[in-house]
Amino acid sequence: MANHQQSIRSTEDEAADQREPSSDRHTTTAEHTTDGHTTAEHPAPGRGMAEHAATDTPDSGAPSEPGEPGEPGASGDSGDSGDSGEPSEPSEPSEPGEPGASEGTALRRRRRRRRRRIALAVLAALVVVIAFAMRNPSPVGHWDSAEGQDRYLAAYAEAFEDLPEPDQTQDLRTDYGFVRVYRFEGTGDAEAPMVLLPGTASGAPVMxxxxxxxxxxxxxYLIDLLGEPGRSVQERPITSSAEQADWLDQALAQLDEDTVHVVGLSIGGWTGVNLALHAPGRVETLTLMDPVNVFDDMPLETIVRSIPAAFPWLPKSWRDGFNSYTAGGAPVEEVPVAEMIEAGMQHYRMKLPQPERISPDQLSTLDIPVLALIAGESVMHDPPTATETAEQALTDGTVRVYPEASHAINGEYPEQIAVDIEEFLADHE
Incomplete structure (x- = not known):
């Protein structure tokens, strides 16, 4: 009798265990991203949940009732019971390296690839829409109206008031147009002067x-980039990276200097590297302040966020929102430089080729000293990836990471940047 009662209790306990959901059925997988953060990926509604359900329920689709040991449906995980007729024990979570873990990793990768393809398809469609909406037959950069140009130049003049008075202002003729260059006489004893290249849609006052x-x-020397908002005037098309380097090399050739230290911010950093790759003769050193498309690709989120800001008829707040996003969330309303950048974004129509990503192989060919200043909170690349690329690819590189800096690193840490540049030049002049 005791044995019979024990058998009944055992059977009831087993049935209860089998009715409980398997511990690994809906586990959440922690996944480390390239920026060091950890994200949780849950089964997605719709197809993702259907895939989980298909692996966890019998093929009949009907809910299984507890039955006698050995009968189909007696176990809540019938796929694991095999043909022995014995009830299966609740399955344990797969350890890393076991087949279950490998299948889960493969599934996550397929989902990520699917999401990436969808995002790229949406992005491509948006690019086509923007290109159609903003089509213009002019082959060179230009203002959309006289009123738009006046608005930008007024903001430019107000922001320029924060600069020292230039000792010389020149408009240098190149094959592609006139390049505005300001010269400021310093008090230091560096042998070669510095040439500062600002970011896109900004102009000299951003420095x-x-x-x-x-x-x-x-x-x-402080330059307004040709083909960008500013006081430089593009007259002929610029259609390649080689021509991007050519106009700058022609401008530098007209300065009374043998060599220069090129210091570039954002797209100005890309412009400096591009110059050193195509026409390195006048470049003594390179300093890159959170450069774009140099050490890493621009993140998809940043590209998508920039699209609404490209429509000039949308509210000013959209462009201000994007500029604040790149500056780490800092307020940009009624800031003279930010007002200048927003006016350039709205009223200037750039006609420049898309900057090509500088590859690690290209970086390794640079035979000049390079100082790379990486903003740890930049949204223009993945900072850890950019740091690793700079450290590995540059043959004569010095890499400094500013952990709390945004892409607006030049305005957030001007004194520290000057210290790093001074030390860098002292080591390499």
């Missing part, structure tokens, strides 16, 4: 915070 401390190192 206002950097001028006082850099002038203590030596002379400084």
């Amino acid at each position: 206002a915070d950097n001028l006082p401390s850099l002038l203590e190192i030596g002379d400084v």
Whole structure:
């Protein structure tokens, strides 16, 4: 009798265990991203949940009732019971390296690839829409109206008031148009002057915070990039990276300098590297402040966020929102430089080729010293990836990471940047 009662209790306990959901059926997988954060991936609704259900329920689709040992449906996980007729024990979570873990990893990778393909398809469609909406027969950069140009130049002039008075202002003729260059005489004893290249859609005043401390190192030239908003005037098409380097090399050739230290911010960093790859003769050193498309690709989220800001008829708040996003969330309303950048984004129609990503192989060919300043909170690349690329690819590189800096690194840490540049130049002049 005791044996019979024990048998009944055992059978009931087993049935209860089998009715409980398997511990590994809906586990959440922690996944480390390239920026060091951990994200949780849950089964997605719709197809993702259907895939989980298909692996966890019998083929009949009907809910299984507890039955006698050995009968189909007696176990809540019939796929694991085999043909022995014995009830299966609740399955344990797969350990890393076991087949279950491998299948889960493969499934996650397929889902990520699917999401990436969908995002790229949406992005491609948006690019086509933007290209159609903003089509213009002009082959060179230009203002959309006289009123738009006046608005930008007024903002440019206000932001320029934060700069020291230039010792010389030149408009240098090149094959592609006139290049505006400001010269500032410094108090330091650097042998070669620095040439500052600003970021896209901005102009020379964006470097206002950097001028006082850099002038203590030596002379400084400040350039408005050709084909971008500013006081440079594009007259002929620029259709390739080689021509991007050509106009800058022609401008530098007209300065009374043998060599220069090129200091570039954002797209200005890309412009400096591109110059050194195509026409390195005048470049003594390169300093890159959170450069774009140099050490890593631009993240998809940043590309998508930039699309609404490209439509000039959308509210100003959309462009301000994107500029704040790149500056780590800092407010940009009523900031003269930010007002200048927003006006350039709205009223200037750039006609430049898309900057090509500088490959690690290309970086390895640079035979000049390079100082790379990486913003640890940049949204223009993945900072850990950019740091690793710079450290591995540059043959004569110095890499500095500013952990809390945003892409607006030049205005956030002007004094520290000047210290790093001064030390860098002292080691390589």
